């Protein structure tokens with residue numbers, strides 16, 4: 327049991343000893359702190375000196391990671407062990423970006439030839455679309471791509487297309503439809519012409535209701551204009567593990583891009599799920615993103631615990647989550663292009679580590695995954711930062727910034743980065759009541775204008791938001807989540823909570839759609855809401 331381990335107990339004792347220390351004192355006592363608590367890997371620089379830690383804290387955290395055999399867990403993942411035990415699958419997203427070509431085996435079979443063959447088919451399609459060689463049914467080049475997928479088959483490419491817009495072909499618009507809310511499909515397609523639009527139906531299982539509903543609507547939308555079933559072959563491609571369902575839907579297997587059950591949905595950006603991104607930024611940029619992922623994978627697999635960036639981030643997260651009682655963790659990118667990055671990490675982290683049953687099948691007796699949230703700076707500063715600065719909750723935060731912008735408005739960029747640095751400084755050191763009083767503030771207002779400080783942050787700085795950097799950044803967080811799952815002794819790669827949601831709505835849908843008044847046997851609240859909706863829905867239809 328985790329909480330019975332001597333390393334855990336030593337950390338709990340250490341927490342009692344140092345939790346009252348202020349970052350002001352820690353910096354005063356250790357003038358070389360910035361150099362001591364910093365790391366560089368795969369193009370990313372991490373400054374973690376503004377955390378409520380000492381050298382002893384880090385030694386104890388690293389010792390704890392070693393005591394739970396983190397090294398063995400990392401080796402098991404990279405060597406294709408079936409570490410997703412509840413689904414009996416290996417977890418090999420690292421194979422998707424294995425740029426060395428060295429074999430990675432599943433059941434004795436090297437998966438790299440297939441991985442590379444799909445990548446080369448994706449490149450072929452992407453090039454044909456970008457060059458205008460791939461024509462729609464009416465003979466015009468494709469100019470719009472609509473990805474239909476949800477969750478892991480949506481958030482990654484949607485986030486990355488936004489992040490790497492500066493690298494994309496502006497003649498092609500790439501859009502995303504995910505929600506079963508028809509407004510999503512209608513809004514994303516209202517100004518499109520079916521003749522120059524290609525749909526990518528992205529679904530690992532090819533059974534997800536939202537995606538299949540949107541896919542059928544897309545097919546009808548397309549055929550209404552093009553009026554020939556043969557048009558489907560020129561306007562629809564599929565990304566899936568399920569060839570049979572793809573063919574049943576009416577998409578030719580020749581237009582299907584495979585991936586494998588050892589790729590989790592939320593870890594699938596480097597697989598064919600990345601196709602819309604590859605079309606947007608081109609195969610070379612996509613490969614460069616894979617290089618960035620791979621550089622971080624290697625750092626993670628090969629670097630000792632105490633110098634390992636994903637491990638350090640994970641251990642700091644555990645320090646606040648399990649010892650300080652922090653409930654959430656903020657992701658604050660100072661880059662508008664990373665506006666979807668917090669939402670992407672929300673899935674990566676919360677779907678992976680939002681678990682309460684341990685690997686022994688019993689309820690865990692400690693906190694697991696935190697609530698992940700965030701927005702880009704500086705916008706958040708004018709909204710929720712108030713609570714981080716002066717609220718009653720401890721919210722550890724990651725600040726992410728880039729030294730060179732992808733535009734030439736450098737005046738803006740200096741201001742952006744000045745804000746990032748100022749915020750981490752203010753959060754750490756605050757403003758004492760003496761300092762506030764010295765500004766001539768009235769006694770009455772001094773407490774309101776005082777900032778306690780001692781709010782921990784990490785700062786991640788990279789040279790530029792490039793495909794390569796984005797790859798390293800995503801891999802950094804993927805491995806952070808992995809490490810935390812190992813320490814918390816939970817299974818990070820299943821998602822039974824999602825599976826339940828996939829089944830629940832069916833019964834109510836039948837009741838809502840039935841012509842005859844259904845016999846309802848839910849609780850009284852659900853019954854009443856169904857009745858109200860049915861009544862209102864009929865009223866709406868009669869007035870249309």
Ligand code: G6Q
Nearest residue numbers: 477478479529530531534591592
């Ligand atoms: C991701 C989850 C989930 C999944 C979606 C879509 O790890 O499993 O978000 O990606 O439910 O599933 P399909 O790709 O099978 O449509």
